[in-house]
Amino acid sequence: MIHLPKEETKLMVAVHGWSGIMLGLVLYAVVITGMAAVFAEEIGAWSAGHVETQSAFARPFDQSVRELAARTPKEFQDDVDLFEIGDHNLGVFFHRHEVAPSGELINRGVYYQLDRHGRVAGELRGTGEEVFGPRNDDALSSFLVDTHVRLHVPDPWGLLLTGAMGLAMLVAAISGLLIHRHLFKDIFTLRRDANPVLVDRDRHSVAGTWSLPFAFVLAFTGSFFSFFGTVGVPIVAMAAFGGDQQAFSDTVFGQPGTPDPAPRPIGNLDRIAADAIGRTGGAPTFMTIEHFGRADAAVTTFHDPKSGDIEPVTLVYHGASATFDREKPSIGSKSSAGGTLAAIMAPLHFGNFAGVLSKAIWFGLGFAMCYVTLTGIRLWLARRRERQRAFDWLERAVSVVGFGLPLALLAAAAGFLVAMPLGSAVYWTPATFLAASAAAILAGVVVPTHALLSRGLAISIGALLVALPLIRLASSGPAWPVAIENGQLAIMAVDIAMFAGGGWTLWQLLGATRRRGADHDASLEPAE
């Protein structure tokens, strides 16, 4: 237990409260979209009706890459990145490295999007930032992830903003720990018969305390990701390499070895993929070929952590001969403290180290964080309600953001489901989000009471949750028998989660209405 003197405790309460009030609503937006983004892959499959379950790397793709190399200008054939897109199809990015006038490292080249049969379905030329935008079939999951990562604010400002939110969460978590005088007692204290403010305070404390380690981990890893490329790498590269970010990248991520630029065709990529699957038990999530078409070509395959482990697996192959070279850490050429710490940041932040189980826990704890953020602001306001009516607008803003944001995200999902078959999901997904947000803000202005506003928005959330699986089916999404036949259980799971979530929300609202009605009747009895 940490016992601070009275003055310091008062200061920490102020820091905890003000950090929540100043940044709480933006933090809530980052956390709630992050909570949904934990299941971005499953939501992507559910929304786009993807039923393929076999990885693109488990199917032959070597010939396709050779044909693409033959039609790609040599100037873009320094390196090749291969990754999955859409319904387990392959994306191939032939590129070269450039340094932008700002000193930032960029990749420029040709990005091919292949269909299931390895034919070119799309071809884009430009820098990585220019070609990797949302596509019609992943507009919803891209929208969710982009909202979480940068709140749709252009780089680097969006990343700096979400990084600052991570620091605010770090402050709230640490100060929350410091202001608990009876931490272990508070974890189990829920006074149901106390006055409403105390009941809310207990719930806030219990949810906040249980999720405290998680909040700390998320805030720490989230700010690491936000600041890594925006300020971290440029500053460390400035100090260690005089500003040369390419030298930094080569030292940290590069493959040591003697250069051999002699032309040599790349070895069989199918053989490399099969070997990597055999060694790790899972298909690569990403494959990169350095020095494509040269004798010193190196193929690196990246895999999810093995069962019971938290660090991702990375294998290196001799590109020209397609033979196994070694297993290496994700970062650095040899195992080291820094490399291991940096490598476990992603699994810790995304919660994907133990499959659906860890993702479900991360989702649940994310929900707890949203609850803690909103109840924290409401408590802060409740303490001041007697003294200052001036915070009425903030109370209303909390309702609009607290309920309006999930409503707008669900509306975006509905917009995506309707627009995707028409090929216009990239436009309509954010458009419906903005329209629903505007409607929630308008409701915040015109609805007379907070209670009515919150109830109206919550009913809309419940109704939309129940309706989304039906909208999915109505817009030609695969039915459950088709999904089961293909082994794609994510579609069923998300449908059930939506139904259950919507049903529970509506049931809670109905229960609250009945209780209010009973209280009203009881209060009328003496008068009758």
Added chain:
Amino acid sequence: MSPRIRKWTRIGFAGPGAVIGALAIMAGMSLWLPRGTAGIDNLVLPLVFLPLIWAGLFFHACLDARLGRVVLVALGLFALHGGLVAQKFLGRPAVTAVTSEAPR
């Protein structure tokens, strides 16, 4: 020093001071941390620890009852790490466009 000036000094060191200090420490750390077995620890660890360095400076500025110590610690760390970076640049030959220079 008046309570008002003390309060704003503390806010200055907890706010912009903690940000500037954390960035300077991150830059300087890459010059004194051991490189480790893979030769990258001095480059990667400062990036990993940046949020914690900031949090340390922020909470120290908030909680240390002695404002003088807050100023001394923050300025001391800034001077030490800023000095290391400055020394690295001042010690560099005038024209060194060597892109593959290894970290010190």
